[in-house]
Amino acid sequence: MRREASPPATDGDEAPQGFSVARLHGEIDIANAAAIGVELTDSVANSAAGVVVDLSDVDYLDSAGMRLLFELAARLNRRQQELRVVVPEGSMLEPSLSVARLTDVVPLFPTVAEALGQS
Amino acid sequence: VNAGHPPPLVRRQDGSVAYLEGGSLPLGAMALTRYEEVPVELAPGSVVLLYTDGLVERRSQSLDAGLGELQQMVGEGPSRPGALCRSVLDAVFDRQPPDDDVAVMALQLTGLPGGRLVLDLPAEPASLWRLRRGLRAWLERGGARHDEVYGITLAVGEAAANVVEHAYGPGDASFRVEGVNDDGEVTVTVRDSGQWREPRGADRGRGLLLMEAFMDHTAVHATDQWTSVELRRHLGVGDRQREPVLA
Numbered sequence: 111m112r113r114e115a116s117p118p119a120t121d122g123d124e125a126p127q128g129f130s131v132a133r134l135h136g137e138i139d140i141a142n143a144a145a146i147g148v149e150l151t152d153s154v155a156n157s158a159a160g161v162v163v164d165l166s167d168v169d170y171l172d173s174a175g176m177r178l179l180f181e182l183a184a185r186l187n188r189r190q191q192e193l194r195v196v197v198p199e200g201s202m203l204e205p206s207l208s209v210a211r212l213t214d215v216v217p218l219f220p221t222v223a224e225a226l227g228q229s
Numbered sequence: 230v231n232a233g234h235p236p237p238l239v240r241r242q243d244g245s246v247a248y249l250e251g252g253s254l255p256l257g258a259m260a261l262t263r264y265e266e267v268p269v270e271l272a273p274g275s276v277v278l279l280y281t282d283g284l285v286e287r288r289s290q291s292l293d294a295g296l297g298e299l300q301q302m303v304g305e306g307p308s309r310p311g312a313l314c315r316s317v318l319d320a321v322f323d324r325q326p327p328d329d330d331v332a333v334m335a336l337q338l339t340g341l342p343g344g345r346l347v348l349d350l351p352a353e354p355a356s357l358w359r360l361r362r363g364l365r366a367w368l369e370r371g372g373a374r375h376d377e378v379y380g381i382t383l384a385v386g387e388a389a390a391n392v393v394e395h396a397y398g399p400g401d402a403s404f405r406v407e408g409v410n411d412d413g414e415v416t417v418t419v420r421d422s423g424q425w426r427e428p429r430g431a432d433r434g435r436g437l438l439l440m441e442a443f444m445d446h447t448a449v450h451a452t453d454q455w456t457s458v459e460l461r462r463h464l465g466v467g468d469r470q471r472e473p474v475l476a
Contacts (some may be wrong), residue, residue: 135359137358139354139357139358140354140357140390140391140393140394141354141355141357141358141388156474158374170361170379170382170383170386172386172387172390173359173387173390173435173436173437174390174411174440176435177435202375202376202379204381205376205380205442205443206380206439206442206443208380209438209439209442209443210435210439
């Protein structure tokens with residue numbers, strides 16, 4: 111987040127196969143994680159197959175940010191929808207997502223295209 | 230203490246070069262010689278050159294002339310101690326091979342790269358990004374790689390988030406983050422004036438997991454008045470493949 115005390119922007123796109131794509135920017139911590147979680151949840155229509163959350167432009171994600179992803183995955187799972195997360199190769203975020211075992215419950219893809227199965 | 234040694238030469242960070250004063254006679258030369266301790270303050274980056282008299286003494290010239298030449302060589306020489314020794318020896322041997330044996334040693338004071346970090350912040354969520362901004366700049370000045378900056382920032386951020394989440398009421402609580410970089414051994418302490426509460430819930434457990442995964446050492450010290458989390462990591466220890474700790 112390059113600005114002070116405002117949540118990172120989320121851009122929504124309707125993608126093929128019923129997956130929406132949400133791009134997060136900047137830094138995610140306890141100051142904005144809850145608001146982003148609400149926004150993300152609201153962005154997924156009941157009819158959608160799921161959502162691709164693109165973390166390519168996220169510079170920092172702490173355990174509060176990870177909680178939002180765990181909770182989103184669980185909520186979508188109850189609705190028989192799927193969360194896919196995009197983390198580019200060499201991203202600083204990747205080791206911490208492995209440590210927190212997000213990778214056990216959410217599949218990671220290096221690009222949005224691959225997450226959408228278009229590669 | 231100097232007992233008849235040629236005077237040590239000091240090059241300071243501003244480039245000035247001077248001999249240290251205050252020598253005494255060689256040990257054993259006279260029965261009742263007083264040996265004086267002379268304290269000298271040196272800033273990080275300063276170089277101290279120690280050498281045997283063979284470096285500056287020539288039958289063909291005065292000792293003062295030899296000392297003057299050495300002073301000039303050190304003033305114009307390379308900044309790193311190893312290269313400085315080589316250049317001094319090369320110059321002396323090029324000019325005229327010494328009459329006596331020669332030993333040279335250069336010491337450089339490295340000090341604390343990046344200095345000390347002290348941040349006092351209110352215990353509120355908006356403090357976390359301020360903390361990260363200050364911490365990153367300090368770590369970069371101290372020579373940390375990108376992955377080290379990220380890992381340490383994440384670990385410290387988790388400790389600080391635990392403080393912020395447990396702070397009572399708005400405005401009246403604060404916490405302090407102190408960093409010390411001891412020649413690549415980075416220690417960051419997050420200290421608040423409240424009592425430590427065990428991290429609760431899955432994500433605070435995750436916070437501890439992250440601290441332990443990205444630091445060499447994680448310790449919580451608690452008293453009735455304050456709690457501190459001490460996080461330590463040695464910089465430059467390769468890109469460790471950190472195995473996730475079994476939950």
